[in-house]
Each structure stands twice: as structure tokens, then as C-alpha cells.
Amino acid sequence: MIKKITIIGSGNIAHHLGVKLFNSGINIHQVLARNKKSGLKLASKINSIFINDIKKIEVSELILICVNDDNIYKIANQLPDIPVVHTSGNTSIEVFKNKKNSGVIYPVQTIRKNQRVNFKKIPICVEANNDLFQSKIINLCKLLSDKILVTSSEKRKKIHLSAVIASNFSNFCYTMSYNILKDNKINFDILHNLIIQTAKNCKLREPKLNQTGPAIRKDKTTIREHLASINDIHYKKIYKLLSENILKEHEK
Amino acid sequence: MIKKITIIGSGNIAHHLGVKLFNSGINIHQVLARNKKSGLKLASKINSIFINDIKKIEVSELILICVNDDNIYKIANQLPDIPVVHTSGNTSIEVFKNKKNSGVIYPVQTIRKNQRVNFKKIPICVEANNDLFQSKIINLCKLLSDKILVTSSEKRKKIHLSAVIASNFSNFCYTMSYNILKDNKINFDILHNLIIQTAKNCKLREPKLNQTGPAIRKDKTTIREHLASINDIHYKKIYKLLSENILKEHEK
Numbered sequence: 001m002i003k004k005i006t007i008i009g010s011g012n013i014a015h016h017l018g019v020k021l022f023n024s025g026i027n028i029h030q031v032l033a034r035n036k037k038s039g040l041k042l043a044s045k046i047n048s049i050f051i052n053d054i055k056k057i058e059v060s061e062l063i064l065i066c067v068n069d070d071n072i073y074k075i076a077n078q079l080p081d082i083p084v085v086h087t088s089g090n091t092s093i094e095v096f097k098n099k100k101n102s103g104v105i106y107p108v109q110t111i112r113k114n115q116r117v118n119f120k121k122i123p124i125c126v127e128a129n130n131d132l133f134q135s136k137i138i139n140l141c142k143l144l145s146d147k148i149l150v151t152s153s154e155k156r157k158k159i160h161l162s163a164v165i166a167s168n169f170s171n172f173c174y175t176m177s178y179n180i181l182k183d184n185k186i187n188f189d190i191l192h193n194l195i196i197q198t199a200k201n202c203k204l205r206e207p208k209l210n211q212t213g214p215a216i217r218k219d220k221t222t223i224r225e226h227l228a229s230i231n232d233i234h235y236k237k238i239y240k241l242l243s244e245n246i247l248k249e250h251e252k
Numbered sequence: 253m254i255k256k257i258t259i260i261g262s263g264n265i266a267h268h269l270g271v272k273l274f275n276s277g278i279n280i281h282q283v284l285a286r287n288k289k290s291g292l293k294l295a296s297k298i299n300s301i302f303i304n305d306i307k308k309i310e311v312s313e314l315i316l317i318c319v320n321d322d323n324i325y326k327i328a329n330q331l332p333d334i335p336v337v338h339t340s341g342n343t344s345i346e347v348f349k350n351k352k353n354s355g356v357i358y359p360v361q362t363i364r365k366n367q368r369v370n371f372k373k374i375p376i377c378v379e380a381n382n383d384l385f386q387s388k389i390i391n392l393c394k395l396l397s398d399k400i401l402v403t404s405s406e407k408r409k410k411i412h413l414s415a416v417i418a419s420n421f422s423n424f425c426y427t428m429s430y431n432i433l434k435d436n437k438i439n440f441d442i443l444h445n446l447i448i449q450t451a452k453n454c455k456l457r458e459p460k461l462n463q464t465g466p467a468i469r470k471d472k473t474t475i476r477e478h479l480a481s482i483n484d485i486h487y488k489k490i491y492k493l494l495s496e497n498i499l500k501e502h503e504k
Binding site for chain 1: 320322342361373412419420422424426436441451460481487493
């Protein structure tokens with residue numbers, strides 16, 4: 001069982017995983033971060049030592065890399081040969097190709113720093129370069145979540161792409177709605193129930209079968225009026241493109 | 253208090269409002285529908301008389317029009333002068349300009365026929381052409397929901413537009429994700445928790461502040477790789493446009 005970990009990063013994922021692992025009895029030996037303020041804050045919260053030089057990394061049973069995708073490769077090449085995992089949805093395990101024990105633990109969730117996260121329900125995609133190390137990181141992940149899936153890098157990338165579309169893009173739809181309502185002095189909370197219900201509906205059946213609205217009804221008058229009433233030219237373009245594609249999807 | 257109603261239409265809204273009003277003790281005197289099968293089905297469910305000729309409409313205290321936006325105007329012009337409301341988000345009250353008592357009750361929700369609807373939490377936008385009639389339809393709506401808002405046609409149209417973007421478009425994002433996962437033999441339920449959490453987050457703070465993902469991180473490598481991995485040219489176009497706009501929104 002892995003008991004002693006070093007975390008690299010001090011952003012959203014580093015913070016939430018660090019706190020959760022610490023609360024599960026794991027010794028977070030060191031926190032390596034470029035950002036001194038957030039690195040120190042995280043380290044003090046989880047009874048760990050803050051370092052800002054990769055050469056100061058001491059021996060532990062696992063290095064947990066929680067940094068932006070672009071920096072994983074650079075960091076990986078400077079690490080001592082300690083077992084290592086990253087937490088990215090889109091980065092292949094190949095980034096660790098010279099390591100003896102390496103892997104990935106990718107939590108499928110939108111994670112912000114100042115928000116409570118119930119890890120138990122969050123699916124975690126796990127991958128490792130050998131079976132023994134895989135079973136070790138699965139055991140570690142069981143401290144975090146009840147839903148662990150062994151997933152190849154190729155499949156994980158598809159899951160990450162789908163997660164971006166289902167979560168980041170739908171959140172941008174909420175943002176557009178918020179802005180339109182704000183411009184008209186209407187409180188956004190009028191949409192809360194609708195947004196939650198729309199999300200819940202995809203637990204009931206495949207999302208295509210939940211589609212409602214003017215596009216699927218081929219209600220051209222409403223679509224034309226909506227387009228005419230949108231002031232932002234970018235929002236107008238998005239409205240047009242998504243409406244056309246809802247129609248296309250349902251003509252398949 | 254309005255006690256005797258005629259419903260026009262037998263689609264999703266007609267069905268749910270009809271059943272809910274009937275269960276609240278309202279006499280649904282007649283159901284007028286073009287579609288004999290669904291009209292008869294609804295009428296029998298709510299102890300009502302099915303008719304398929306507008307000339308057969310008998311006296312009641314309210315006609316509740318639950319048909320597609322394009323047909324409201326046509327129907328309105330053929331009706332006897334009985335108090336009348338429609339249930340459309342995007343149609344102005346002006347469609348009833350020659351009526352003595354007219355109005356709108358627009359439930360802000362995505363409603364499908366074969367799904368339970370908890371009306372109590374659904375905001376209903378109410379509008380009427382005079383105060384007395386307005387208070388009558390507010391009292392009627394109180395049988396349906398705890399959240400009633402008096403809203404002008406102009407504001408209601410903006411609410412409807414925002415609802416389409418927040419609900420129909422986010423559901424289309426779920427559909428795209430479903431299709432990408434299906435093509436890769438991955439079960440969509442891996443995204444359930446993420447989708448629900450993303451929706452719930454907009455109760456906590458304005459959606460812009462909840463934005464995560466490669467676009468807001470300016471993670472161009474991931475965006476490029478995602479684009480390269482999307483086979484559907486339309487999905488590719490949508491991914492590109494939404495990512496560009498997430499960036500734009502956060503540079504404001």
C-alpha cells in the first residue's frame with residue numbers, strides 16, 4: 001500500500017487530491033510548486049514540506065503530478081526514478097516512457113479550488129505501465145472514489161474530449177444565458193430548475209431523446225426571432241450553428 | 253376562481269398541464285386536438301370530452317392553448333370570445349389583440365410527455381391584458397407552482413431565448429458527448445456525475461466563474477489534439493467556435 005507521496009502542483013487538482021489523500025491517512029511528504037503562495041498554503045494544510053526546486057525531491061513511494069498538460073513532459077524528464085502518475089485526461093502514459101513504474105489517475109470532474117468535492121461519486125480513470133503498479137494505484141484510488149475504471153490512454157482521451165463538451169461547453173451555454181438575462185435585468189435563478197432538470201434527464205435516457213426546443217420542432221419563426229433578438233454577433237453565430245446541428249442530428 | 257377549462261392541443265404541455273390541473277380539481281371540459289389518438293388519450297385521462305372541430309368549443313371560463321407557436325395565431329382568430337391564454341415562451345400577448353380577456357402562462361421547463369414533472373418548482377411566467385384577469389390566472393397557476401412571475405411579452409421572449417440556450421443547447425452538448433463515447437464503446441454514464449455537478453454549480457455562483465477546461469486554460473495543445481480527434485466535421489466546427497468564445501468571454 002502506498003503511504004508516502006510527493007505532490008507536484010498547487011492548483012485545483014493538487015489541492016483537492018492532496019487534502020483528500022491527507023484526510024485518508026496518506027503522508028504527503030513534499031509539495032513542489034512554482035507558485036510559492038499557493039504551494040505553501042497547500043503544504044501547511046496537509047502537514048507537508050513545501051519545495052520549489054525539483055532537485056529537492058526526496059524519496060517517496062509515489063510522485064503525483066497535478067500540473068497543466070503542457071508542463072507534464074518537461075517535469076517528467078527531470079524526475080528521479082520514483083513511481084509517478086499524472087492526473088491529466090488528455091496526456092498519454094507515454095509521457096513517462098523511461099520510468100520503471102508510471103501511470104495515470106484522471107478524475108472525471110470539473111474541479112475548482114474553493115468548492116467542496118465529493119470524490120466518492122467521481123469516476124477515476126486509472127492506467128499503469130505494469131500490473132503490480134496498477135494494483136497499487138487502484139488501491140490508492142479506492143481511498144478517493146468508489147468508481148475506478150482501468151482505461152487506456154486512447155480511451156481516456158475520448159472521455160476527456162467528451163467531458164469538455166458535456167461540461168465546459170454546457171457551462172458556456174449557461175454563461176451566454178446569464179449574460180442575455182443580465183442585459184435584460186432578469187435574475188438568472190429563473191433558469192436553475194430547468195438547467196438541473198436538463199442535466200438529470202440524461203440519467204433517464206440517451207440525451208438525443210431528451211431534446212426539446214424550437215430547433216427540433218423545426219419552429220423556424222422562433223429561431224428567426226431569437227436570432228434577430230441576439231445582440232452579440234458571436235452568440236448569434238453559436239445559436240445558428242447549434243440549431244442547425246440539432247436539426248441535422250434528428251434527421252439522421 | 254377559474255373552475256372550467258378547455259384545452260387546445262394534446263402534446264407535451266397540454267398533457268402535463270391538463271393532468272396537473274385535473275388533479276387539482278379543475279374541470280377540463282373539452283380537449284380540442286388535431287391528432288385524434290393523442291387527443292382522445294388525454295381527454296380520457298382527465299375525464300374530458302375530445303373534439304376535433306374548433307366550432308364545437310362550448311362555453312368555459314378559460315381556453316388554454318398548448319400548441320406550436322406557429323399555430324397560435326391561426327387558432328386565436330377562430331375562437332369565440334372566451335378568456336384565453338397560450339403557453340408559449342416566444343409568442344407575444346398581442347396575438348390575442350381582439351380578445352376581452354387574454355394572457356399567457358409560460359412554464360420555464362423542458363417538458364416531455366412520458367416523464368414525471370414536479371410543477372411546484374417550475375417558474376411560471378404570467379401575463380394578462382387586464383388586472384382582474386391577471387389575478388384570475390395567477391390564482392389558477394398557484395395550483396401548479398410556487399414560483400409565479402408577472403412578466404411582459406418582451407421579457408418573456410428573452411427568458412425563452414435564454415432557456416433554449418441553457419437547456420436545449422446544453423442537451424445537444426450531452427448528445428455530442430454521447431455519440432463520441434458510443435463510437436469508442438464507452439458508456440455515457442461515466443459523465444453523469446460531471447454533468448449534474450456542472451449544472452448544480454450555477455446555483456452557487458454565476459456560470460462564468462465556474463468555467464474550467466482547456467479553452468479557459470489557453471491549453472492550445474489539448475485543443476489542437478481534441479480537434480484532430482473529432483471525426484464529425486460539424487462537431488469539429490462547434491468545438492472550435494465554442495472554445496474560441498470561451499476564451500473571448502474571459503478576456504472581456
